Amino acid sequence: MDQDDLLKKWLNHELSEAEQTAFEKTADFKAYQKIIETAQRFKSNSADKRHSFEALKQACAAHSRPKRLSISVMWRVAAVLIVALGVFAAFLYYSPSEINTKVAEKTQVVLPDQSVVVLNAYSEIAFSKRNWDKHREVLLKGEAFFKVNPGQTFDVVTKQGKVTVVGTQFNVRQRQDYFEVVCYEGQVRVASDTIVRQLVKGETYRLMHQKFTTGNTSESAPKWLENVSSFDKVPFKNVLAELERQYGVEVEFKPVGPERLFSGGFTHENLESALISITTPMNMTYKIGPDKLVVIHANNN
Template identity: 40%
Template sequence: MNKKSLIEKWLSDDLTEEERIAFEALEDTPFHKDIVANASKFKASGFSEMPNFESFKKRIKAPEVPVKKLQWLNPMLKIASVLMLGLGVYYFLFMNVMTEVHTMVAEKTTIELPDSSRVVLNALSEVSYNEKNWEDKREIKLQGEAFFDVAKGAKFDVVTSKGTVTVMGTEFNVKQRGDFFEVACFEGTVRVVTDNKTEILKVGDNLKWYKGVLVTGQHTQKEPQWTKNSSAFQRIPVSEVLAELERQYDIKITLESVDVNQLFTGAFVHDNLENALMAISEPLSLEYEVIKPNTVRLSTSE
């Protein structure tokens, strides 16, 4: 029964026991009882008559007492929302900030990660990692080429567009340039995952992935030669060799009748363009000509 009906029946003394309990539970019941009690102290006028409920309600104009609802949940939800928003903003601004390191043409740089792991970045390469979250997730993204000397600890992931290299603590080199992907292990053991294939490399092992073809092999080096200012290649397509030459010397190479798919084994230095051009052109029976300070033409020998 609604509040209005309860009061009407109370005024007419017609409440059942169940309705009386409901009436007593109303918040403004004491107010109505006080009104009736005070009214009984006055003698009614001979012209007065018992008002009906509507007249009584208009005369006393009882203040409307709002029904108290369980509103405690709303403030708690608001507080929780503010806290969640604050945590989200904090994570985005402070915990999810990526540290990025880039190298320019003919530039190399060495960086130290939060766990003292060392990364040597080759020319025109880029790495990014979350320094704030490093203890929980040792992961670094790579575009280009880098040599890693990883401190022992939790697993360490190098993520590229062609595959992921996972280690615990070791030395290895990763190169990812376009369709070319290469990993060489110099210390410890590394796991390389490309598409649905997984390879385990030990000291002296290397892996090449080029245009969908995966080849594993061996090397005898103790560290990548490019860290000593010399790029070395073992049965690598000429296109990749010349691209590396352009990166190391900031030059543009034009070709005339050169088969860029033939394989090259050899090396070139990073501090003398003439010597580097000779080291590449002679084994391939090519001729070179420096036509501008930053442009070189390579052509097949007649």
């Protein structure tokens, strides 16, 4: 018997026992039954069995026919995928190279134009290696010494100011409330807020606690390249922060009286020697405790 005839008789409850058994074994029987169960939730306004049959056929066809996306929808999906892949590829291509150092660590980086950057402890730089010719910019957090090849130019950008360089050697220190640039060769242009200066060999630019000063140096390179941190009239807390970066220790210090300034330096190779170098001139004593804890306090006069 034709499948449609069986379906009509089933809807009209006219199937014989043998036909009913055969019909229930067909592949579509469960789908028909589910549709009927759903339809029974609604009240019929007609006893037209033909209408019921045609409606069921349409429902079955919709149920069994796989869903297909229209051409316009597929094009939209394809367009979105192409854009997404393009953005991802651009991200991979233009994503910056990032280099950072940990406490008690220094490292040397060669920029795409062969200029050399030496990072001090707990510092980081980022630059676009693939897009360097169009985006000649180095982002710096911390401290770094730059040795730029003659004729090469780029910007060093920090949170507190920007340095524009052309074939020179200079040092940039950017720490909390402290921004300093020292020119050792050639010239650099430094800009921080509204303060802009052109530095030549031996000149310094310092912005500390929002106070701007200039100075001079006779050094040919920063001493930290030789594992010595040096300071010139710097708040003592800044010196202790650098000690923590170079040795990976925690310093506990309770200042007495007004903030004092420190001039001098300490070695990166021996903690005891470093502590003697910074506490003796300040009339202080220290104690090295467990878990890399260093306690410093002022002597009683």
